Amino acid sequence: MRNAWAMIAAALWVMPLAAQTPASLPPVKLGTPALVVPPPPLPPPGVAPPPPPPSEFGVGLPPGDVISTPAVRPPMPVSGAPIEVPPGPLFWVDFDYLLWWSKGGLLPPLVVGANVSSGTGSVDPRVTFPLTDDRMNEDLQSGFRLAAGIWLDKPHGTGIEGSYTMFPRTSDVATYFGTPNTVIGRPFVDVRGPALALFQLSTPSGSTEGIAQVRTTFESDGFEVNMLKRGPAMIGEEMHWIVGVRYFGLEESLVVDSMTQSGGARMGTFDSFATRNQFYGGQFGGRWSFTRNNFTIDLIAKLAVGGMGQEVVVQGGSSAVTGSGARVDRPGGLLALPSNIGDYDRIKFVIIRDTQLNVNYCVTENISFRLGFTFMWVSNVVRPGDHVDMGINPTLLPFSGAAPQGPIRPTFKYDGDVFWMYGINAGVTIRF
Numbered sequence: 001m002r003n004a005w006a007m008i009a010a011a012l013w014v015m016p017l018a019a020q021t022p023a024s025l026p027p028v029k030l031g032t033p034a035l036v037v038p039p040p041p042l043p044p045p046g047v048a049p050p051p052p053p054p055s056e057f058g059v060g061l062p063p064g065d066v067i068s069t070p071a072v073r074p075p076m077p078v079s080g081a082p083i084e085v086p087p088g089p090l091f092w093v094d095f096d097y098l099l100w101w102s103k104g105g106l107l108p109p110l111v112v113g114a115n116v117s118s119g120t121g122s123v124d125p126r127v128t129f130p131l132t133d134d135r136m137n138e139d140l141q142s143g144f145r146l147a148a149g150i151w152l153d154k155p156h157g158t159g160i161e162g163s164y165t166m167f168p169r170t171s172d173v174a175t176y177f178g179t180p181n182t183v184i185g186r187p188f189v190d191v192r193g194p195a196l197a198l199f200q201l202s203t204p205s206g207s208t209e210g211i212a213q214v215r216t217t218f219e220s221d222g223f224e225v226n227m228l229k230r231g232p233a234m235i236g237e238e239m240h241w242i243v244g245v246r247y248f249g250l251e252e253s254l255v256v257d258s259m260t261q262s263g264g265a266r267m268g269t270f271d272s273f274a275t276r277n278q279f280y281g282g283q284f285g286g287r288w289s290f291t292r293n294n295f296t297i298d299l300i301a302k303l304a305v306g307g308m309g310q311e312v313v314v315q316g317g318s319s320a321v322t323g324s325g326a327r328v329d330r331p332g333g334l335l336a337l338p339s340n341i342g343d344y345d346r347i348k349f350v351i352i353r354d355t356q357l358n359v360n361y362c363v364t365e366n367i368s369f370r371l372g373f374t375f376m377w378v379s380n381v382v383r384p385g386d387h388v389d390m391g392i393n394p395t396l397l398p399f400s401g402a403a404p405q406g407p408i409r410p411t412f413k414y415d416g417d418v419f420w421m422y423g424i425n426a427g428v429t430i431r432f
Contacts, residue, residue, distance in 0.1 A: 281306015
């Protein structure tokens with residue numbers, strides 16, 4: 001029994017010693033000298049220690065305690081998809097109301113009047129005064145302009161824009177009546193003299209009554225297709241080059257109707273002069289933009305070069321109704337006779353200059369209102385009044401009753417003129 005308790009006590013004493021001794025420790029040989037690392041040598045007295053070596057970034061540390069700082073590299077960029085920037089509106093639609101003045105076309109005196117007493121017969125053409133205006137279509141013209149475009153790559157980068165401008169047909173009518181104290185007539189130059197003559201429509205006594213009417217029409221339109229290319233902002237915050245094609249059209253007409261009646265007999269005449277101008281060509285220019293807060297000022301300058309198809313149509317006719325009711329129709333009126341009646345056309349080299357200045361106010365990102373001024377200049381157009389020949393050979397008139405003799409007049413001759421339109425425009429732009 002005593003031996004058993006002794007064995008248990010010895011086991012309890014050995015087990016802690018075995019747990020404290022690691023089995024992996026290498027054996028140590030007794031009698032082997034230990035390795036001793038000598039300390040760094042100290043500098044001699046009175047000699048300054050050497051400066052510390054420069055750091056990795058080339059900057060020396062001040063003398064004293066040396067602090068070892070590990071070098072830290074900047075983080076490497078993380079590859080991945082680029083950050084997308086919202087592109088903004090890529091489409092736009094413009095609508096403008098146009099109120100423009102047009103250059104008036106020259107007109108000769110088409111209807112004249114004379115103040116005479118009732119007892120006077122024929123009227124001296126030299127005492128007459130013109131009743132018609134000396135210019136036609138010199139009025140305000142109302143129209144509209146519609147444009148739409150798209151940016152092809154990014155907003156305000158490269159885009160395509162198309163626009164259409166229209167001035168609908170307008171007409172002006174002026175009517176003149178003869179009275180007992182006012183005689184009306186249509187003047188011309190008798191080329192046989194030459195001398196000023198008068199085709200009298202009424203008489204002072206009232207036995208012959210007359211009426212004359214002058215009608216004019218005006219219509220213009222045009223369209224453009226342009227490419228916009230972002231350019232250097234030489235002035236302003238934004239600049240775009242403009243390269244494209246352009247069409248411009250101008251149509252006008254002048255018609256003079258007259259009728260005279262004596263008893264049961266009546267005679268009426270008409271002279272018609274119509275012109276058409278159609279321009280096709282290429283154009284280039286630029287657009288500059290200045291933006292301050294919600295306001296943007298746009299300056300647009302364009303120059304178009306191309307061919308203008310010009311057409312002039314001259315027509316005339318006369319009708320006479322006798323007292324018995326028989327009617328006779330003859331070709332030719334007074335200023336339009338067989339000597340100049342016809343359809344004439346040609347092609348002319350023409351330059352068009354177009355300048356616009358617009359002030360825009362941005363209400364929202366997608367809507368802005370606009371007020372601007374436009375000036376358009378065309379180097380050459382044909383107009384009706386320029387092709388009226390006042391020289392007449394009376395023997396060529398439809399009911400002259402005489403054999404034709406003398407100069408053949410009136411004749412046709414091309415005559416071009418400079419044309420311009422300018423005025424204000426007010427509109428809205430919608431982007432989406």
